[in-house]
Amino acid sequence: MMTNLFSIFDPTTSINNISMNWSSTIIGILVIPTTIWLIPSRNNMMMSILLNKLHSEMKTILGKGKTNKGNSFIFISLFTMILMNNFLGLFPYIFTSTSHLVLTMTLALPLWLSFMLFGWINNMNHMFEHLVPQGTPSALMPFMVVIETISNMIRPGTLAVRLTANMIAGHLLLTLLGNNGPTMSHSLLTILIIAQILLLILEGAVAVIQSYVFAILSTLYSSEVN
Template sequence: MMANLFSSFDPSANWNTSANWTSTILGFLLIPSTFWLIPSRMNILWNLITNTLHKEFKALVGPTSKGPTIMFISVFSMILYNNSLGLFPYIFTSTSHLLLTFSMALPLWLSFMLYGWMNNTIHMLAHLVPQGTPPLLMPFMVCIETISNLIRPLTLAIRLSANMIAGHLLMTLLGNTGTLLSNTTLTILLITQIMLLTLESAVAMIQSYVFAVLSTLYSSEVN
């Protein structure tokens, strides 16, 4: 039995093991082999999505860069898959845990910073002082820009996990009150739950897109 409501977001809350993390690789069993062999409707739809994302990321990174767009599309795909999988009952939402989101955000941000400071040091120093800043405010702007740069991986991780937790927590709170309601109120509750589930589906797509776009913007600043 769970000690508190937030224990539902603990990957070891149910089986006393970390086996719930297997949901992150469950997609390899669910995706049919025909997806990779013939141009099915799912394949055509996914190719359309990836091509659209490639054009958007290419505009952010630069017209001569092709490799980074593939990496960011892969990040988008992984987050979207895990967010969508968490909408099913009794499946742990791995992206609601800071351990996963921070493990994705920190290496991305750290690699961008290392590349930028090693290859474009002057460009990175120029980013610390916005253009047109008065000389008196330059030390303060350097401190502010440095802090805002250092907390980027944390904000990426918290934004994703908090949005995943908030919707699931609200649905759990409403669902636990179902046994205490009358038939009329229960009908309204079911309609509300369906609307929340639709909203959570949209949030799952939006948050994966936001994570990928912000990562792309951070990478474009080091060039």
């Protein structure tokens, strides 16, 4: 029995007290046939075009430094994983793992910590420069240091909450509208189905956009420490 609106996001499916909902995080790898990577097809070409575009964009953001070689592939893998989980959550009875802060914070926090450790150990002067933007008046410098430090500290939280909130919002709206279906007349039911289809298309777009935003922002944070 649903005790509150957010209980639909609770990981409740279990076997021998082992939660099975989180297996949806890797289930996408199991359902993708190996032929998508081996035999040229429309899916293969679409993924190749998408990943090549992302690779070129991330290389532009990261620059051509020696420490940036191969970094774009980390963020492309991150984008692919989040995109897969976002899309799987649109299917009935599949747990949306990206709607939980447990997963999104697990992705964001280690990335941010690694950027900070790398930056402060290898480029300390550069990191201090970031605390005071160019052209800041001398009287405002202490305040700018505090503001920039706080904005830097909340970055993993904003990354995680942005993805989680967007995933929850759309799913809640679909659930609320769907629960009203049995009590509606036939004429209103037709409008509801059309609205649900349009919302589902919107959620598909949100799934792509949010995974892109997460990967691009992570790339930008990485470029700032070099």
